[in-house]
Amino acid sequence: MLFHSSIRRELARSFGATLVVLFTIVLTMLLIRTLGLASRGSVNPQEIALVLGYTVIGRMPTILTLALFVAIVFTLSRMYRDSEMIIWFSSGRSLGGFLGPVLRFSWPILAVITLMVFFVWPWANQQTDNLRSRFERRGDLERVAPGQFQESSSGRRVFFIDKDTAGGTEGRNIFISSTEDDGRETVTSARSGRIEWVKDQQFLMLNNGQRLETAADGSGLKVSEFESYGTQIGSSAIGERGTQPLKSRSTLLLITEPDRANLGELGWRIGMALTALNFVLIALATTAGNPRAGRGGNLFFTLFSFVFYYNLLNLGQSWVAGGLVSLGAFMLMLHGGVFVLTVLWLTKRHYNVSLRSWLNSRRHAAAQGAAA
Numbered sequence: 222m223l224f225h226s227s228i229r230r231e232l233a234r235s236f237g238a239t240l241v242v243l244f245t246i247v248l249t250m251l252l253i254r255t256l257g258l259a260s261r262g263s264v265n266p267q268e269i270a271l272v273l274g275y276t277v278i279g280r281m282p283t284i285l286t287l288a289l290f291v292a293i294v295f296t297l298s299r300m301y302r303d304s305e306m307i308i309w310f311s312s313g314r315s316l317g318g319f320l321g322p323v324l325r326f327s328w329p330i331l332a333v334i335t336l337m338v339f340f341v342w343p344w345a346n347q348q349t350d351n352l353r354s355r356f357e358r359r360g361d362l363e364r365v366a367p368g369q370f371q372e373s374s375s376g377r378r379v380f381f382i383d384k385d386t387a388g389g390t391e392g393r394n395i396f397i398s399s400t401e402d403d404g405r406e407t408v409t410s411a412r413s414g415r416i417e418w419v420k421d422q423q424f425l426m427l428n429n430g431q432r433l434e435t436a437a438d439g440s441g442l443k444v445s446e447f448e449s450y451g452t453q454i455g456s457s458a459i460g461e462r463g464t465q466p467l468k469s470r471s472t473l474l475l476i477t478e479p480d481r482a483n484l485g486e487l488g489w490r491i492g493m494a495l496t497a498l499n500f501v502l503i504a505l506a507t508t509a510g511n512p513r514a515g516r517g518g519n520l521f522f523t524l525f526s527f528v529f530y531y532n533l534l535n536l537g538q539s540w541v542a543g544g545l546v547s548l549g550a551f552m553l554m555l556h557g558g559v560f561v562l563t564v565l566w567l568t569k570r571h572y573n574v575s576l577r578s579w580l581n582s583r584r585h586a587a588a589q590g591a592a593a
Contacts, residue, residue: 224314228322231300236292236330243288244277251276265356272352279345282338286497287527289330293323293504294523301508317571319505327501335494339472342490347469377401391415395427397452408433409452417451424451485542488551492534495556499563500527506567530559 255273259266297319300306309318383394397409411430427450434443467486475487503526537551546554 224309224318225322225325228296228319229326231296232292232323232326235296236288236326239291239295240284240288243284243291247280247284248273248277251280263356264353268352268356272349275345275349275352279342279349282334282342282493282497283531285330285334285337286493286500289327289497290500290504290527291520291523293327293501294508294520297504297508315571316505317567320567323501323505331494331497331501334497338490338493343469343471346466350466350469395425395430397425406435409450411450426451481544482542484548485538485540488541488548489534489538491552492537492556495552495560496530496534499556499559500530502560502563502567506563506570 252273255264255269255276258264258272259269264272297306300309378397378399381396382392392414393412395409395411395414397407399407399409401407409427409430409432411427413429414425414427417424417426427447429448430450431444431446432450434445435441436443467482470483470486472487472490475483475490479487504523507522507526533555537546537555540546541548541551
């Protein structure tokens with residue numbers, strides 16, 4: 222059918238262009254953020270591409286939702302501006318008639334958003350957390366680059382290695398400056414060293430060196446030489462993992478363990494899918510042609526409504542997690558309320574009902590009744 226095919230073709234072009242622009246903007250922002258994390262030592266500089274890829278994948282539901290919303294608004298705005306909507310209206314089409322082709326175009330995108338927010342979002346966050354935690358749990362000697370001074374993970378030691386082997390398990394001309402728990406300061410230097418595992422502990426075994434120890438009160442200096450000396454440089458090889466972040470937990474886990482925090486995260490994921498559907502209806506119900514406002518008016522409303530709705534979704538997650546409101550009540554109030562208001566607005570525009578015309582009809586009926 223010409224009407225349906227033309228609308229879907231126009232939406233497809235607008236959606237593709239909007240998605241490319243939004244993806245480029247988000248990719249640039251996340252790249253800057255990831256490079257900042259790498260410069261602060263939060264992620265491995267060699268794994269920037271992986272971290273960036275997982276982060277972008279996790280943000281795709283939000284990008285797709287905004288791209289779909291903007292595409293519908295821009296398409297309808299252009300049709301109003303170019304008088305195409307007047308042509309369709311005069312040929313017997315109404316605003317409600319656009320709901321069919323818009324939903325037929327949108328449902329595959331809505332399905333992808335739902336699948337990604339339920340399954341891809343936690344998986345991508347889990348992969349990112351694994352990369353960051355693995356880099357943070359690396360041994361102190363693994364932090365050291367030859368020819369550079371490097372601080373340990375605890376911040377109490379400074380390492381320097383002149384040269385190391387290809388495997389990174391042995392080094393030459395080693396310098397270690399450390400501060401003990403009791404305030405003593407020690408400086409250890411050695412000609413060579415190697416990494417050894419003693420049970421679950423990682424040690425650096427030094428050969429042919431000396432050790433300078435300064436008392437906490439600075440009263441004396443102790444100098445000792447050694448042929449072999451071992452110092453612990455890493456934590457247990459089998460470290461216990463902390464609590465898994467909410468955003469990394471699977472949707473099945475959130476359902477099977479319905480505590481407040483899990484229900485808040487589950488409500489956010491369900492809400493993202495419902496938000497995408499509501500935005501399709503909002504774009505159809507609220508977009509109108511106003512030559513004086515131009516395209517900027519619709520664009521401003523699009524961005525404002527998206528930010529406002531998205532912030533309410535995040536705020537509701539904290540409310541549910543804090544026990545201020547139940548999950549069902551929050552879903553009904555926010556998403557159900559937005560859906561009802563949007564349908565009423567769409568019905569009003571579909572039947573061209575206005576408060577002024579209703580009041581005028583009431584006055585006319587009252588005047589006729591008085592005259593009779």
